[in-house]
Amino acid sequence: MRTSVVIGNWKMNGDRVANIKLLDRLEKELSVQNNCAVVVCPPFPFLSQVAGWLLSQKINIGAQNVSAHNYGAHTGEVCGQMLTELGCSYVLLGHSERRADNYESDTEIAAKFAAAIETGLTPVLCVGETLDQKNAGLTQSVVTGQITSVIEQLGISVFNKAIIAYEPVWAIGTGETATPEQAQAVHLAIRTLIRSYDNILADKIAILYGGSVKASNAKALFSQIDIDGALVGGAALDADQFISICNAAA
Numbered sequence: 001m002r003t004s005v006v007i008g009n010w011k012m013n014g015d016r017v018a019n020i021k022l023l024d025r026l027e028k029e030l031s032v033q034n035n036c037a038v039v040v041c042p043p044f045p046f047l048s049q050v051a052g053w054l055l056s057q058k059i060n061i062g063a064q065n066v067s068a069h070n071y072g073a074h075t076g077e078v079c080g081q082m083l084t085e086l087g088c089s090y091v092l093l094g095h096s097e098r099r100a101d102n103y104e105s106d107t108e109i110a111a112k113f114a115a116a117i118e119t120g121l122t123p124v125l126c127v128g129e130t131l132d133q134k135n136a137g138l139t140q141s142v143v144t145g146q147i148t149s150v151i152e153q154l155g156i157s158v159f160n161k162a163i164i165a166y167e168p169v170w171a172i173g174t175g176e177t178a179t180p181e182q183a184q185a186v187h188l189a190i191r192t193l194i195r196s197y198d199n200i201l202a203d204k205i206a207i208l209y210g211g212s213v214k215a216s217n218a219k220a221l222f223s224q225i226d227i228d229g230a231l232v233g234g235a236a237l238d239a240d241q242f243i244s245i246c247n248a249a250a
């Protein structure tokens with residue numbers, strides 16, 4: 001049995017008052033089970049506030065990005081050591097919004113992946129196709145290419161301490177979700193790709209689905225054999241929604 005993981009990606013949302021309201025409810029009402037890890041990923045400026053508030057340690061903290069570099073002259077960047085010092089244990093990498101807005105390449109994402117592993121963070125590698133790519137029948141080749149690029153640069157063993165999140169770009173923030181069967185087909189393809197390198201790792205690695213996950217569709221998605229949890233955007237800002245998604249995964 002794989003451990004489920006539910007990650008709330010707050011994206012560029014939140015303020016000091018709203019954060020406390022949300023965290024207070026999560027701390028009080030989430031009954032985290034051993035078989036489900038819960039993670040919240042606030043924007044950088046709130047990491048310290050969130051770490052100070054989450055004292056029970058039943059909720060883990062992740063960052064939304066990390067520099068490929070160590071300490072030094074890299075203006076505007078945040079390195080892995082700073083994140084672990086603040087209490088982060090996870091980091092999102094290669095989110096489609098960063099691939100699009102910040103032109104992050106597969107090569108750069110692999111460099112960040114290496115930096116995350118070196119500093120003890122668990123990378124959450126986000127992959128997924130655009131609507132045009134989906135319509136052209138390219139879903140599996142896009143997703144495979146994004147993962148293979150990291151494997152070619154760093155080797156398969158780095159995935160022993162990593163999570164993969166399949167997030168079809170057309171389903172992010174659109175209210176349109178991949179059907180459980182569509183998502184399962186891609187998750188199986190990802191697991192089969194990993195299996196072609198390492199059988200044991202393939203059975204062990206968590207593969208999360210992201211893209212308009214809500215309380216109303218979480219259970220059906222999680223009922224699929226290769227869907228091990230969710231990377232949640234909008235619904236992660238709503239305590240009722242997020243708690244109910246976590247309960248569905250546990």
Ligand SMILES: O=C(CO)COP(=O)(O)O
Pocket residue numbers: 009095167171172173174175210211212213231232233234235
């Ligand atoms: O991008 C996402 C999580 O990283 C998904 O966002 P939504 O859940 O808002 O579609």
